[in-house]
Amino acid sequence: MKPNIPLAPVVRRKLSDSVVEQLREMIISGQLRPGDALPSERDMMGRMGVGRPAVREALQQLHTQGLITISHGGRSRVNMLSPDLAxxxxxxxxxxxxxxxxxxxxxxxxxxxxxxxxxxxxxxxxxxxxxxxxxxxxxxxxxxxxxxxxxxxxxxxxxxxxxxxxxxxxxxxxxxxxxxxxxxxxxxxxxxxxxxxxxxxxxxxxxxxxxxxxxxxxxxxxxxxxxxxxxxxxxxxx
Structure with missing residues (x-):
């Protein structure tokens, strides 16, 4: 390998970022459609191999982006994507x-x-x-x-x-x-x-x-x- 090729250090990603990326991809691909309930926190923790804090932080990010609505005491749901939302x-x-x-x-x-x-x-x-x-x-x-x-x-x-x-x-x-x-x-x-x-x-x-x-x-x-x-x-x- 040529010595002058620039390389950058690998940055460790937060677990919550990986959760966000996976859920966003499910929304974009149509696996999760407007009005659909997201998997429960416990289900995401088990299937993704992450703790509750990472799941909750990811859900809060998606909520802030307007992609989902968090329902306390219930399942979070996917919002309708629209120009108004963007x-x-x-x-x-x-x-x-x-x-x-x-x-x-x-x-x-x-x-x-x-x-x-x-x-x-x-x-x-x-x-x-x-x-x-x-x-x-x-x-x-x-x-x-x-x-x-x-x-x-x-x-x-x-x-x-x-x-x-x-x-x-x-x-x-x-x-x-x-x-x-x-x-x-x-x-x-x-x-x-x-x-x-x-x-x-x-x-x-x-x-x-x-x-x-x-x-x-x-x-x-x-x-x-x-x-x-x-x-x-x-x-x-x-």
């Missing part, structure tokens, strides 16, 4: 990134603009009459929330989420919901909404009319203006 796992990291570097909030708003302008353009080609009716009902709910900033904000999120749902793409829907959640958690929503509610409602109505006419370019133009106006209301970093 993105939920990075919520804390996203919050840390934004808190540690406020400039990332501007980057997130820019990403949202690109995302939502593209979404509404695509939605215009696919939207149904029932979905248009649903959007108009959400606008009316938002109108009824005037004077209640928190309710108005939730209605706004509902409107934008419903736009995304038109595409029937769970990955896009989950990404949109996550971005909106991260943005609103890091902004003073009272400052953002106060005095601008009626403008927001009018913009939502105009976008919905463009969608009803299946005019993607007009809908995209209106969404861009809507988000550009919102951008000017936010404090800029530095």
């Amino acid at each position: 993105l939920h796992q990075i919520d804390d990291i996203a919050d840390l990134l934004i808190s540690a570097e406020p400039g990332n909030l501007s980057h997130l708003r820019e990403a949202r603009r690109l995302f939502e302008v593209g979404i509404i353009r695509m939605a215009a080609a696919r939207i149904t009459a029932a979905e248009v009716t649903h959007l108009r009902a959400l606008i009316e709910a938002q109108r009824n929330a005037l004077g209640d900033t928190a309710a108005f904000m939730r209605a706004d999120i509902d409107f934008h989420t419903a736009l995304t749902a038109v595409l029937q793409n769970p990955v896009i829907t989950s990404l949109s919901k996550s971005m909106l959640g991260w943005l609103f958690r890091h902004h003073n929503t009272l400052l953002h909404w106060s005095g601008h509610e009626t403008i927001t409602l009018a913009e939502h109505e105009a976008m919905t009319s463009a969608l009803a006419a299946h005019d993607g370019e007009r809908a995209a133009e209106l969404m861009g203006k809507h988000l550009d106006r919102s951008e000017r209301l936010y404090p800029q970093p530095g």
